[in-house]
Amino acid sequence: MDKHQLPDLIINGVSGGAGGTYNNVNMDGVGKVVGPIVARMFKGNGHMNLNDDLAAEEAECNGVIKVMGNMRFGTLKVDGVLNVGKSFRGESCTLNGMVSVKGDCELEDFVGEGSFSVGGLLSAGHVDFKLQSQGKANEIGVESLVIRQVNNGFWSKMFSGIIPKLRPELCARTIEGDFIDVEYTTADIIRGNIVIIGPGCTLGRVEYREQITVHPEAKVGKVEKAL
Numbered sequence: 438m439d440k441h442q443l444p445d446l447i448i449n450g451v452s453g454g455a456g457g458t459y460n461n462v463n464m465d466g467v468g469k470v471v472g473p474i475v476a477r478m479f480k481g482n483g484h485m486n487l488n489d490d491l492a493a494e495e496a497e498c499n500g501v502i503k504v505m506g507n508m509r510f511g512t513l514k515v516d517g518v519l520n521v522g523k524s525f526r527g528e529s530c531t532l533n534g535m536v537s538v539k540g541d542c543e544l545e546d547f548v549g550e551g552s553f554s555v556g557g558l559l560s561a562g563h564v565d566f567k568l569q570s571q572g573k574a575n576e577i578g579v580e581s582l583v584i585r586q587v588n589n590g591f592w593s594k595m596f597s598g599i600i601p602k603l604r605p606e607l608c609a610r611t612i613e614g615d616f617i618d619v620e621y622t623t624a625d626i627i628r629g630n631i632v633i634i635g636p637g638c639t640l641g642r643v644e645y646r647e648q649i650t651v652h653p654e655a656k657v658g659k660v661e662k663a664l
Contacts (some may be wrong), residue, residue, distance in 0.1 A: 443477075448469075456489055473506065479630075490523075507540075515549075525555075542574070550587060553604075559609075568605040568621065579614040586621045586637065608638065628663070 443460040448468040453538040456472020458604045464470075464481045472489050476568040479493035483500045489505035496513045503520045510527040532549030533571070541557035548569040555574035565583045566572060572584070586605045617627060620635035627634075633644045638655040644663045651657055 446476075456487075456616075462493070475531065479510075524557075532566075568607060570603045570605055572607040574609050577609045577612045577614075579612075581616040581619075582612065582614050584619040584622060 444530045445460060445461045446454050446457070446459045447465070448454050448464040448466065450466045451468070452466070453469040453471070456470055456474050459474065459476045460476060460478070461659055462476045462479045464483070464485050467485075468483070468488045470488070474489070474491050474493075476485060476493045477491070477495070479491065479496040481498050481500065481502045483530070485500070485502045487502075487504045487506075490508070492509040493561045494511045496510045498513070498515045498517060498519045500517045502517070505522040507523040508521045508525050510554065512529045513531070515530070515532045515536060519534070519536045521538045524542070525538040526537075526543040528544070529546045530536075530544050530549070532551055534546070534551045535553065537554045539556045541560070542555045543560045543603060545562040547561050547564045547647055548566065550569060550572045552570040553566070553572050557575055559574035559577045560579070562580045564579055564581070565588050567585045569587045584607050585643045605621060607619060609624045609630070611626045612624050613628045614623075615630045617629040618633040618635070619638060621637035623639045625645070627640055628644045631648045632643055632650070634640065634649070634651045634655045634657060635642060636654040638652070638657070639656045640655070642659045642661065643649065643657055644661045646663050649660065651660065
């Protein structure tokens with residue numbers, strides 16, 4: 438079916454709808470959709486619950502959006518909080534806020550500012566992220582990874598000292614990639630061709646193939662050159 442023959446799903450105010458295959462999905466307000474959604478364009482503003490999968494060529498999530506199933510997309514912009522119950526796959530994700538994924542996360546480009554949590558593997562071509570609070574994944578595999586810490590104010594620094602999850606740092610068991618440039622990162626192992634370890638890092642072991650730089654304020658248990 439030609440995409441122009443597909444219906445649109447529009448939800449305004451407090452309402453709900455059924456899953457299906459649509460051209461455009463526009464949800465504005467407080468809503469719930471029962472069943473999987475496939476759409477060319479998905480746009481959610483407000484507080485939305487989707488109890489199944491979501492697949493869209495282009496997607497925007499503004500506010501608090503919960504997808505209980507898998508989420509697939511070409512491009513995605515998030516301004517707010519996005520929770521995904523299963524896997525999260527797409528070409529490009531630009532985040533201003535927080536994304537929480539219970540399963541694996543597979544992206545070509547992942548850029549933005551805020552925080553993220555991935556229960557499984559974070560696999561990406563390029564990650565360039567500024568942390569306002571914790572970034573967390575079980576394992577990270579990338580072509581390039583750049584992590585920076587946003588310069589927080591006094592109150593943010595005080596609360597992050599009380600609540601560890603608010604501390605702006607990257608936490609992972611293992612991180613592997615071609616180019617790795619990180620600050621404020623805690624990991625058991627980092628492996629890469631070119632590795633730059635910045636301030637605030639606490640690492641068990643770092644393995645590199647071509648080049649390594651370690652900031653004097655970083656804590657690294659062991660540095661090895663891989664053969």
